[in-house]
Amino acid sequence: MLEKDWWKSATVYQIYPKSFCDSNGDGIGDIRGIISKLDYLKNLGVDVVWTTPMYVSPMMDNGYDIADYYNIDPIFGTMEDFHLLLDEMHKKGMKLIMDMVINHTSTEHFWFKEALKGPGNKYHNYYIWKEGTADKAPNNWASKFGGNAWKYVESLGKYYLHLFDVTQADLNWENPELREDIYKMINFWLEKGVDGFRLDVINLISKNQNFPDDNYETATSDGRKFYTDGPKVHEYLKELTANTFGKYPGSLTVGEMSSTTISHCVEYTKPENKELSMVFNFHHLKVDYPNGEKWALGDMDFKSLKEIFFKWQVGIENGDGWSAVFWCNHDQPRIVSRFGNEKYLKESGKMLGTAIHMLRGTPYVYQGEEIAMTNPHFKNINEYKDVEALNNYKLLLEKGKTIDEAIEILGQKSRDNSRTPVQWNNNENAGFTVGTPWIGVAKNYSTINVESNLKDEESVFYHYKKLIELRREYKVISHGDFIPMYEENSQVFGYMRKFEAEKLLVINNFYENEVEVEIPDEFIGKDILVKNYNDILLNGKKIKLRAYESIVIYLS
Structure with a gap:
């Protein structure tokens, strides 16, 4: 029988299938490619694998625009391939969670095509419609992808709401018939043996039914206050869980939370x-947005980073909640290029791993993070594929940036930074495909790859493997309280963990410059659980930390 909170000692590995491993030479990663690498994931030690959406989709937003919830998109394989993946993972003692998008569907979905037939069709009320004229939208809410969040359908004289792309129509959760159809669909996958779900922007499903205008006084006064963590969101999540995951003890749910609160x-x-097992929030990944602006060059605001981690770790613990803790995913640049240092690839790659994995919360590793893959440093707009990057490139040029300046900003901020193929070896295309990859491979694949990591006992891979083992072994890591340390230090992120008689001191230097810190008396001479240099420069009560040095000291 699984412990009811088994995920506290687990580590989740995120796969973006399109870029993971291609089995058939078409340049696109697929399910059989994932199956071929399960022994690698087992070696790393992860407990759970989360795959981004593989359902039938026109792929306007990388599969987050679902046209058919019940079938696998042929670019990834077949339902038989999926069943094989699930069986093989379970045989190896790993769990599989799927990505589920239930705030919106693709406008190619059967429901939406029926909805276009008008109010007499039962599916019309599966979406959010408002009367209007072609020149006057129902309100001034902004789409997350730019422009107004409403699209006019001339034949109906009505607008539908799309908080994301115009091809992603928001679902009407006020309609109980829609909710029933969603539960039925989720149970379809649970009955197959899927172990849980990552729920995309799940805190946006309940909208203020007055649909008021916003005042645009700040960068976030764009309508979001009227649909984020909305009036019935907790009611809907309780009902969703009771009808689906709640019937499958031990299933894991992680909610992606947009612009949320503790x-x-x-x-x-x-x-x-x-409601949910855990949540993602993204506040710590906006500390290099100058004045909140993503599409601008910015350095990490380390003081803010620390404050956000401390506030969220303490706040979630005080309320007996649980977080997913992470640096990377398919929407974020590579962390070693972002908050680390490519000149100190191993040192900073390991330090960043330790800083996250010793926190209170379930750690998530994004494909390639465990070998310190970097941003690809593309030099030409033709190398970029992501619609968000291409749109913002045009906007940057319109605002007067030069081509070089715009490319430099994309090189730091684009989602394509994390979407280049996983670097398996130093063969052509990094061993990802024998065909032409759908997006270019980072040029440094000959030195940064899985094969070279596996041959090097000091590699970032083995450091991550150790971090994953430690969480399973030590209750102080999986269940301990969190206590901020070194709060005023301008280059060290440090904290203590405490569980019954066990204590852990975690010290991370986020910079190239050396820095000295004093350690509490009780930790002097105690066991070092994990470190990223071969020795430790201890002088009495003081430790001198070298570039990106990271140390974890344990006492019981």
Whole structure:
């Protein structure tokens, strides 16, 4: 029988299938490619694999625009391939969670095509429609992808809401018939043996039914306050869980939370609320957005990074909630290029791993992070594929940036940074495909790859493997309290963990410059659980930390 909170000692590995491994030479990663690498994931030690959407989709937003919830898109394989993946993972003692998008569907979905037939069709009310004229949208809410969030359908004289792309129509969760259809679909996958779901922008499903205008006084006054953590969101999540995951003990749910708050995240994850196992939030990944602007060059604001981690770690713990902790995913640049240093690839890659994996929360590793893959440093706009990057490139040029300046900004901020193929070896295309990859491979694949990591006992891969083992072994890591340390230090992120008689001191130097820190008396001479240099420069109570040095000291 699984412990009810088994995920506290687990580590999740995220796969973006399109870029993971291609088995058939078409240049696109696929399910059989994933199956071929399961022994590698087993060696790393991860407990759970999360795959981004593989359902039938026109791929306007990389599969987050679902046209058919019940079938696998042929670019990834067949339902038989999926069943094989699930069986092989379970045989190897790993779990599989799928990505599920239930805030919106593709406009290619059967429901939406029926909805276009008008109010007499039952599926019309599966979406959010408002009367209007071609020149006046129902309100001034902005789409997350730019422009107004409403699209006019002339034949109906109505607008539909799309908080994301115009081809992603928001679902009407006020309609109980829609909710029933969603539960039926989720149960279809649970019955196959899927172990849980990552729920895309799940805190946006309940909208303020007055649909008021916003005032645009700040960068975030764009309508989001009227649909984020909305009026019925907790009611809907309780009902969703009771009808689906709640019937499958031990299933894992992680909610992606857009622009959320600590108090809501506690409510989403407090065990007695029976909503979600854990949540993602992204506040710590906006500390290199100058004045909140993503598409601008920016250095990490380290003071803010520390403050956000400390506030969220303490706040979620105080409310008995649970977080997913992470640096990377398919929407974020590579962390070693972002907050680390490619000149100190091993040192900073290991330090960043330690900083996250010793936190309170379930750690997520994004494909390639465990070998310190970097941003690809593309030099030409033709190398970029992501619609968000291409749109913002045009906007940057319109705002007066030169081509070189715009390319430099994309090189730092584009989602394509994390979407280049996994670097398996130093063969052509990094061993990802024998065909032409759908997006270019980073040029440094001959030195940064899985094969070279596996041959090097000091590699970032083996450091991650150790971090994953430690979480399974030590309750102080999986279940301990979090206590901020070195709060005023301008280059060290440090904290203590405490569980019964066990304590852990975690010290991370986020910079190239050396820095000295004093350690509490009780930790002097105690066991070093994990470090990223071969020795430690200890002088009495003081440790001198070298470039990107990271040390974890344990006492019981």
